[in-house]
Amino acid sequence: MTNISSDVLIVGAGLAGFTAAVRAAESGANVALIDKSNGELGDGNVLMASGSLRAGGKSPRTNPNELYDFVMAEGVGYPDLVRAWSETCGRAVDWLISSGVKVDESSPGRVWLDQSGEVSLAPIYKKDVGTRALSKLKERFIKFGGHYLSGVEAEKLLVENDCVCGVSGTKSGETIELRSRATILSTGGFSANKEMVKRYIGPHADECKLRGSKQDTGDGLRMAIAIGAKAVNLKYFYGHLISRKALVDEGRGDVAVANELARSEDVTGAVLVFDQESWDAAKDDAFSNLVKTPAPNPWLADNDGEIFSDQAVAGLAKTIGVDQDRLTATLNDYNRAVESGACHSLRVARTGKPKVLRAPFYGLRVVPGITFTMGGILVNGRGQALKENEHPISGLYAAGDAIGGLMGGYRGGYTGGLMQAVVTGILAGENAVRL
């Protein structure tokens, strides 16, 4: 058996892991960063990310009180963590820049990781945005004496005298023990673990598509729960409705609708109904040119998306296999309510900015795509993992998509995966060194 020891051990080399690793190494600690993949930069969601650095849809430099109120309004945030996140978002962007990570500002407050580079088209993701950012962080990590070990899979937390003192796991089939004063779990969420998705999101949610890394199998969450950590907000995920090869309040936005559908009995059965005006508006535009991803129109139709159209709503209903009278009645009720400003009194009340739908009509078969899970190990504002009684577990920290307590809620509650990773990576890295 191999034994390795360090002051701070970081498990999972995504954006949260690299951030925590650099922050801890900058403070003079002896730091080891491991990843189960053989990749030089891990193999996490960050390598697919578009690079939008938003804090709850706002600039990361927004006044912390405004950010705090925005997140807490969802009703599922934990105050100590949300306060620390709000107060660290601005500093996190400055820290990234000072660490050599290139950041673009397309308009005041609209911050991105460097957008130049290639796009993968099916599935669609940015190829080098995350890679470039992690390369810079890795360079800095190595400069400060950090050790990066690929192909090491953590399996179990080591606990002695009520204190976490590292992990045991495997490297090339051999057992390995990594001992440390402080351990940070940054293994991403559990979106790629169908069992956990079923258990925590919905009994049929394993039928959702995965929109992210296959490595995010909830290992950190499982290890932490096994030693008594508290896990929160597990039913929420960030994701989108995506083409598959209802009736809900769409006004809450795509993320909320994807969550609702994932918890239904017919996860793959939904059809998005819209009209010509909406389809025309989804054409290549300045935004899709800016972020260099294809606009739905005509990309979906050209790439086998199950999209149908008809002059009459009854004709569309027949094609998509739903009851013609019911769809016609639903559409008529909806249009009447929009025209008379009575959307709140519909059987399913509508919020947002609903608009009248006019022929020809379109139907697109959709399925929720899970990008990453929002819930996880509850941490406090210092990044410490908490027990069921919300007291810290000595020696254990968590960061990034492995945590819970910041995101989730009825309207989606998305605060930004990248900002969560950098901010909680900073909090965990800085505080783990002080242990």
Ligand SMILES: Cc1cc2nc3c(=O)[nH]c(=O)nc-3n(C[C@H](O)[C@H](O)[C@H](O)COP(=O)(O)OP(=O)(O)OC[C@H]3O[C@@H](n4cnc5c(N)ncnc54)[C@H](O)[C@@H]3O)c2cc1C
């Ligand atoms: C297509 C796509 C686009 C996105 N676009 C954006 C965006 O524009 N803006 C935004 O804010 N967010 C975006 N996100 C979300 C964002 O990328 C993530 O929230 C963020 O990268 C999470 O970072 P992380 O470090 O927590 O996890 P990850 O980047 O997923 O890294 C986790 C790492 O842990 C490793 N690991 C897992 N288990 C173990 C184990 N047992 N032992 C050792 N290592 C392990 C994995 O191999 C992986 O390298 C996007 C995600 C996707 C998939």
